[in-house]
Amino acid sequence: MARLILFNKPYGVLSQFTDRSLDAARRTLSDFIDLPGVYPAGRLDLDSEGLLLLCDDGRLQARIADPRFKMPKTYLVQVEGEPGDANLDQLRAGVQLKDGPTRPAKADRIPAPDLWPRDPPIRVRKTIPDSWLKLTISEGRNRQVRRMTAAVGHPTLRLVRWSIGDLTVEGLAPGQWREIAVS
Template sequence: MRKKTGSGARPRVILFNKPFDVLSQFTDKGTEGSARRTLSEFIDVPGVYAAGRLDRDSEGLLVLTDDGRLQARIADPKAKTSKTYWVQVEGEITDEALEQLRRGVMLKDGMTRPAQAERIEEPAGLWPRVPPVRFRKSVPDGWIALTITEGRNRQVRRMTAAVGFPTLRLIRYRIGDWTLDGLDSGTWRDA
């Protein structure tokens, strides 16, 4: 059971740089005999739980806490906690596509909120993804920074696909005021 942090008690907050192909949970409730990697392989801290999710095929910042209210606030789309993603896309993203992302994109489940979107260079010091992203020699790729304030299922991937630039690699860099700075892939620290 998640504890409610009372007055004077400080919640434990952990920042974790989740590697590719790791579930955002401590146990695998998947199919019998599956050997999917989980948070328990990296974090041996009792009583903390992920505040929100990060897809198995996405990398980057995951916040864990022992405070149920804080966890709910971070994960609740109504709280509009901003999240910034570094997104490697197939193709050289156009100004028109960036403007569409900034205005909001129509997805099957409705219009997204306006996002902040900008073209960036590949982030410095980026760790290699294992396994590597598959590239097509005839198709260039590029990077964008995309900041959203909602958290629909696979939203960033669906947004970039909707504007014609499928996501190749997705790294969450920031949640609220917390960032990945100083965290290697597969490592964590207290916030």
């Protein structure tokens, strides 16, 4: 039976167990998880938060992370400005990025979610409003959600991965994890 760990990755934590950079002060997964033999199934950027899955089974890891399997990943995205219907339609149709077009996404405006506070907080600009989107994608290019929202004119301020498939970060505080059994 495979081990699957659901981890709420805090802002500023690397999605790996060691930091090989010159900046040894950065936090890594080893600051939170002390389980031998588990590895991240995919990545979540240093400046993104939320659900990161870790497992001890290579086939399960591939099924989660490999874009061929089209596992949906849902993000709660705080963006600069107030995207209109045309912006959402662009996201839903797929956005042209430098490395090619994205697959169509599910994109909706949502009220501000009840999330944990981010440390450090996002920058607030009095003259520019912000709003929240719920964005679901089925691929996982480098910084894809951030690049997609920027391409439609609404840069990302905060990015929280809420779910991968049916698994969610709900009930886990930043830095907390739980293990579930997978057959």
